[in-house]
Amino acid sequence: MTLSVADSAPQRPAGRRRSLAPGLGALPLRRLRWRGAATVAVLLLAWEGASRTGLLPAASMPPASQVLSAWAAFAADAAFWTAVGYTLSSALTGLGLVVLVAVPLALAIGLSRAVRESTWFIIEFLKPIPPVAMIPLGLLLWGPSETMKLALIAFGALWPFLTQMVYGIGQVDHVALDMARSYRLRGWLTASRVVVPGLLPFAATGLRVSASIALVVSVVTELIGGAAGLGREIVIAQSAGNLPGMYALILTTGVLGLLINGAFAAAERPLLFWHPSQRKDTQA
Amino acid sequence: MQQSIIETRTGDAPAGEAVVELVDLRKSYGTGPSAVQILDGVNFEVRRGEFVCVVGPSGSGKTTLLKCIAGLLKPSGGRTDFEGQEVTEPPAKLAVVFQDYSRSLLPWMTVRANIALPLRNKFPKQERQARIDEALESVGLAGKGHLYPWQMSGGMQQRAAIARGLAYQPDVLLMDEPFAAVDAQTRIDLEDLVLEVRDRYDTTVLFVTHDIDEAVYLADRVIVLSGAPTTVSHNITVDLPHPRHQVDTKREPRFAELRAFVFEQIQAAKSNTVRNRADA
């Protein structure tokens, strides 16, 4: 194997022959929707009841109905959408940075033993550092700014994508490469038709995990570091004693996470239709 | 004994132009004290239009040999020539059908696109389509080009890999145990298919196999490799009439003789290998 950048063994996005235990993305969507919606409804009702009967202290946990109406009020509030925009655009820009950094880095690590050996220690050292622990450093360097935010998002979200890419490069099929060489395929044809499609499943898995982390770090830097976005709005709502608003904002971050995951899953389907995890194995 | 009725050639150059020629080919893996000599001076040639089968014990270096001929591996000594030129990179007029069809066909492309890939930059689009259709037809996959490899059975996938080699219209087709992973009935079908398309495309074939029956049935000549470190132990002309027939050919006493002879040589090579390993 090449470099193991992950603490756990790198996730295999399923080799050609083996298919992954289905993740949430692979469950039949309709069943997922029905059962999921029912569970949410039951939880909301339980929350409402617990809060009204005093089982939950109403002072720290207002009833669900209040939170939902605060949420509905946000929908017409431009400041709310601005905050959503800040959080989301930082997360996505940070993710873009991750791709820009990780692709050449993974190529260098995957293809050169010298690079692999000289970067192994530093990567294994940096990887377990939680991005939250870097906030003080970020604030010292850039203050509560967009730059600070992006730097920390990129730092936190880099590893899953990088790990998957390095692993994927190590898994490029030697038989397929021999085939390409024996037919004297030009370099760009080998790259675009043989190597890159084989890397896509790894890239997709890594990108999806990195996107979730990017969103989390985005909110955390706002919450602790004071950069503009949903995280800062949560702090403001809390200090103003606007608890329904605070919970509505927290729910918003969860919904954003779901949407990002869903968007990536939807984008994967047409690209990875051939992959054992996506296709229905029907033999002609 | 059997030597008297089996013509084995060691050295006397046959008539006809040699398209592939191995001259004292050596290959070892690894370096320094951990180096292992696999091929230890292999000499034989394949003439134009010939169907040559290579048999040898498992691990004797058949795949290694094929990769050297295909320009995918650099020999550590001696050389292989293709059409009179020393092989330093994969020759343009040579195609390889790999044993592992499920990995040599790209799952993200239809069978048609897989076959088309090596033809890009080689033929104009119009001719490409015609060649693909013809190749698909000759392996019995006409109208199946729109399928993805994973929508096909193992036998169909191997046919698709053969079609890719045929559409490329190489002078020489190298096949590395192409039927090892398919069932017996499919194997018989594919054997006859290969003989048929060989005649149709007039291709020279170098075919590696484990199966002695298969080797004698298909070949004009069988090369028997000794156990590692490997050399050519026998070079046997198969003087069975053409066209071959699964029942009639295999019923001929001559077939049985040849088959038994090759079998004995491989057994001898195997026990040699065991002895060599024990000595080491």
Ligand SMILES: Nc1ncnc2c1ncn2[C@@H]1O[C@H](COP(=O)(O)OP(=O)(O)OP(=O)(O)O)[C@@H](O)[C@H]1O
């Ligand atoms: N890349 C490699 N590095 C080191 N040793 C290798 C390598 N490839 C093959 N070998 C060794 O060389 C020997 C011959 O391998 P090869 O695959 O050529 O045998 P083969 O005759 O094709 O065997 P089989 O009939 O099982 O396919 C084996 O002992 C194998 O372990």
Ligand SMILES: [Mg+2]
């Ligand atoms: Mg082999």
